[in-house]
Amino acid sequence: MNTVSTLAALREQINAARLSGQRIALVPTMGNLHAGHMSLIETARQHANFVVASIFVNPLQFGPNEDLDSYPRTLADDQHALQTAGCQLLFTPTVEQMYPHGMQGQTLVQVADVSEGLCGGSRPGHFDGVATVVTKLFNMVQPDVAVFGEKDYQQLAVIRKMTAELNMPVEIVGAPIVRSSDGLALSSRNGYLDAAQRTTAPALYRCLQQSVAGIQQGRRDYHAIVQEAANQLRAAGMRPDYIELRQADSLQPATADSSELVILGAAFLGTTRLIDNIAFAVKP
Numbered sequence: 001m002n003t004v005s006t007l008a009a010l011r012e013q014i015n016a017a018r019l020s021g022q023r024i025a026l027v028p029t030m031g032n033l034h035a036g037h038m039s040l041i042e043t044a045r046q047h048a049n050f051v052v053a054s055i056f057v058n059p060l061q062f063g064p065n066e067d068l069d070s071y072p073r074t075l076a077d078d079q080h081a082l083q084t085a086g087c088q089l090l091f092t093p094t095v096e097q098m099y100p101h102g103m104q105g106q107t108l109v110q111v112a113d114v115s116e117g118l119c120g121g122s123r124p125g126h127f128d129g130v131a132t133v134v135t136k137l138f139n140m141v142q143p144d145v146a147v148f149g150e151k152d153y154q155q156l157a158v159i160r161k162m163t164a165e166l167n168m169p170v171e172i173v174g175a176p177i178v179r180s181s182d183g184l185a186l187s188s189r190n191g192y193l194d195a196a197q198r199t200t201a202p203a204l205y206r207c208l209q210q211s212v213a214g215i216q217q218g219r220r221d222y223h224a225i226v227q228e229a230a231n232q233l234r235a236a237g238m239r240p241d242y243i244e245l246r247q248a249d250s251l252q253p254a255t256a257d258s259s260e261l262v263i264l265g266a267a268f269l270g271t272t273r274l275i276d277n278i279a280f281a282v283k284p
């Protein structure tokens with residue numbers, strides 16, 4: 001696996017791959033890779049024969065009081081993991097290469113509606129930062145297909161809508177959430193948890209599961225269901241940011257006759273913010 005960090009070197013490698021007839025997949029990441037990311041690479045390998053991963057901790061998607069500076073940077077381990085997983089090319093641009101004119105005044109991509117509320121409500125500007133850097137990565141790599149994790153459910157919805165509405169010639173593939181044996185969704189931010197917090201953390205998934213079970217048993221009092229889930233989270237020692245039931249495709253609020261739903265949750269454990277979701281079909 002080659003690692004390149006300039007656009008010129010990236011283009012050279014991509015052009016060679018394209019000239020030899022390869023179908024190109026992109027897996028954008030912020031590094032500190034875990035088994036969840038490896039499943040994205042595996043999915044990419046099923047859709048293409050030349051897999052490019054990017055590692056870029058994108059300042060544009062972090063709020064002023066968020067963890068940009070402390071976000072773990074583990075390049076040597078990541079390179080080893082990507083090589084082992086069968087990735088062909090790693091792109092590691094610097095902030096200066098990604099935003100040569102600085103971030104102030106940078107042209108932004110804003111994806112209407114689906115960026116609002118949920119994580120977009122708690123993290124103003126976050127999805128503008130994500131949509132902008134993903135657009136730049138798409139233009140730099142020009143992949144046939146790009147793979148994103150379903151753990152960041154709203155992010156995936158933002159990217160799907162952006163790609164469709166801006167006619168980007170990239171197929172978007174979502175890859176299922178990878179969980180620890182106790183149910184906790186794998187995330188780079190799990191590394192911030194101390195031992196006691198790590199024991200508590202699976203409560204987020206359990207609360208979402210209980211809510212889904214209630215709906216599958218016929219409950220339709222969605223407001224009460226999410227309130228109960230938030231109370232259970234508090235009882236477990238977490239501070240809920242939001243728990244919401246939405247329509248799985250549009251992310252509009254769930255109604256009694258919606259048949260495809262997603263329950264999404266975000267909660268703090270100390271200063272660490274965890275997110276999770278379960279998409280499901282409502283049994284009539």
Ligand code: PAF
Nearest residue numbers: 028029030058130133152
């Ligand atoms: O999900 C992530 O790791 C990031 O939001 C992404 C898609 C790489 C954009 O910076």
